[in-house]
Amino acid sequence: MFTRLFVLSALYVLVGCSTPQGPAMHVLAQEINATLYEGLDRLSPGDSLEIKFSYASEFNQSIKVQSDGRCSFVGLGPLLVGGLLPEELQDKLKELYGVMLEGRDSTLSVIVVQQAPHRVFVMGEVADPGEVILPVAADLTLLQALAIAGGPNNRTSWLGNTLLVRFDPVSKVQSSWVLDIREEHWGRGDTVLLQAHDVLYVPNTRVDDAGLFLDSWIRRMIPFPYFTDLFIPRGN
Template sequence: MRRPALLLLLLLGACTTQELRPVPAEPQGFEPWTESTPVYRFAPGDRLRVSFLLTPELNETALVAPDGTISTRASGSVPAADLTATELEASLTRASRRVLNHPIVTVALDEATGSTVLVGGAVRLPGPVPLRGPRGTLAAIIGAGGFEADARMNEVVLIRRAPGNRPMLRLVNVQGFIQTGGAGAATLDGDVPLQPGDIVYVPKSRIGEINQWVDQYLNRLVPFQKTFSYAVNRSSAVPF
């Protein structure tokens, strides 16, 4: 008679443990992920073609300076870094009215030498990584010195601007991509092609809190219009 009672107590205890078991935190405040290419924002080092429709003699090629400004004969020096082509055209048009009555300005990207992605977390050399042509998540991490020993390679965080300057987030299973050599479904989820301005964060095993990193670094570099939090952390009660 004691065995059924003991078995029942064990089952009830297991159910209680399952119900109280901690679960991973989920992202809050992010936009739904889309694969659409984000609007390009200029960066220091980019070479731009600035054209004046009514006064083509003022057309010129200009570099975005290290301080983020661009200078033309008609406009003088104006901020350019982190602006889209449409935003910079409006700024140059306003500034050029000092010498032109009705300026019509267009801006085109001639060479994106300033394109970078920001890589942080459990990597050996965190910071901006140049983005030269097509490049995936793994290549960017290698460009940042590779993984630290305690990196959670199967839950790399990728943050990208969505329309409206809001952030969107997805997890990337780089470990699965490495183990399969890029074959099968891991190709889609393990080495996502990056876009200029993307942010790659490699959390640490068991505890990889990115909120503190966002507060310390991301808010200073990327002026997202955001209210969000995300914790890639696991309680020790959850198996790996």
């Protein structure tokens, strides 16, 4: 009797683990692709900047956006600049330095000297987890990113419950989708396109459980400071 119960319990677990939790990726491809950010490039960690003043050269400086999205400015200290347009940072600095300069002309320019490569993060049950650099003049699909990361671990990955997390730099809204990206869905319908700072997570457990792990893990491990406090998977 015990053996029978054990076998039935084991079968139940196996069936539960093999059942996809999310819809096939091509079903949600249009919805996901509609959230792609098509605006101007915003400041990101790794970007190198020059701040040049027209009439207060003692405040000229060359700085780099740090992993937490901040820069330390002469006389001002650290400020969060990640997610801003260069023009937005320029206006912000002009206002702050205007107070410091006490009536002197605070006209300045923010110049992006070098832009850090845009990247996505493929994590979890893949052969080579980590950063994947986005091509400069071409799209990167979800499956291409998965392949660059070495593909899924055949024995432990749960492709039917893959998680995609995306942050909108304008609205500051974080979205996420649970997707079935098993091989049987490859080449069917539209494909999912990725954008800078997307996180693709291939779990070995239900995303209900993985979500708790990712909520703290993403903010601790990934150099992008704009994720919201609330982690709500969509699409399941």
